[in-house]
Ligand SMILES: *[C@@H]1O[C@H](CO)[C@@H](O)[C@H](O)[C@H]1NC(C)=O
């Protein structure tokens with residue numbers, strides 16, 4: 001009896017003791033060393049991972065099947081990187097806002113070289129905060145107000161050039177959003193440089209998704225050369241402005257006026273970066289709006305009535321016909337159409353962050369260097385947050401969405417600082433399009449392409465004509 005007890009004691013005691021010791025020890029170790037499991041999920045093939053499964057179909061199919069199998073946090077491997085995808089509003093809030101210091105924004109090195117290493121997206125901390133302040137200053141409502149008449153001229157000019165013809169909506173919208181971007185960056189000076197900037201930017205864009213091999217003849221090489229030419233043009237504009245000694249309220253003015261002083265190179269990287277961030281995303285949103293309005297005649301009718309009422313009331317009160325800031329505040333229904341378009345189309349399905357250290361996250365461990373992807377598209381299409389999520393129904397935004405369930409511009413310190421400008425250029429174009437033109441889609445309109453972002457197949461060919 002005694003010896004059995006002794007034996008059990010001798011065996012059990014060290015086990016119990018060491019367990020207690022280990023637990024105590026682990027409590028004092030940095031959290032990353034504790035052995036929490038990785039999130040559940042599969043990593044697919046070596047290197048390729050599950051990239052094709054994700055990009056060969058509606059990403060929602062991939063997200064939904066993963067969430068069903070593994071829960072709202074799961075691991076996968078895409079674009080050559082191990083990733084953790086997170087699909088709940090609460091977890092997105094942690095990554096983007098409350099615990100954002102643990103997750104830095106991240107981009108492939110080749111994109112960094114192409115847009116410019118000093119551009120705002122590639123930074124965090126003090127330098128990022130300074131740039132963000134400068135961008136926000138130029139894109140806040142007070143500043144956007146001043147450029148409404150010029151945006152309006154661009155919208156009218158674009159619509160006129162499309163009148164009567166068969167157009168590729170996305171391509172044409174890219175021209176419009178490019179011109180608005182130049183206007184917001186360089187003010188009216190932009191017009192003189194428009195064609196040169198456009199030519200260089202076009203070459204830069206062609207190489208953007210190419211293999212990053214910098215040898216003569218490659219698209220990447222041409223893009224890098226175009227990048228240098230863009231920087232040269234911008235340096236000329238900067239030099240010209242220094243001589244003029246004016247103060248400018250556009251984005252370049254905001255960057256040049258900064259007392260702490262930015263180098264010309266830092267300024268150029270950021271101007272190129274802003275064009276990049278502003279153009280295709282907004283053009284894609286506009287393309288979707290044109291599609292949804294064509295598919296939903298009752299919504300188009302309501303938008304047209306709202307916009308015609310503005311024209312009428314201006315006429316009656318003898319006001320100038322130009323749109324003012326106050327007018328754009330009288331477009332609640334059109335604004336809801338924009339919100340619903342951004343929700344359904346979810347142009348950026350997700351964003352990329354990277355764990356800056358081993359992170360303990362909702363019971364799992366995320367290793368340092370892994371990518372962390374908040375799935376905006378999944379959140380925007382979750383039936384728990386939006387009933388009949390696939391249905392286009394702007395009236396759902398008559399009540400404001402719950403926090404962190406609607407993030408077309410992201411959230412936190414890296415959210416899109418250009419959202420006011422983007423909404424403004426959309427409202428202005430829709431105003432003129434709905435009141436003066438009619439359009440119909442040409443060919444079948446069910447296809448969607450998803451890489452790099454959601455867009456109607458073939459850029460939505462339409463025929464547009466004056467009413
Ligand atoms: C961003 O996060 C804050 C804090 O969680 C939240 O209050 C706000 O509603 C969020 N914004 C969006 C657009 O969801």
Ligand SMILES: CC(=O)N[C@H]1CO[C@H](CO)[C@@H](O)[C@@H]1O
Pocket residue numbers: 087088089379382384385402403405
């Ligand atoms: C605020 C809210 O209702 N959030 C819900 C959105 O949907 C997710 C599932 O995808 C739920 O977990 C949230 O509670």
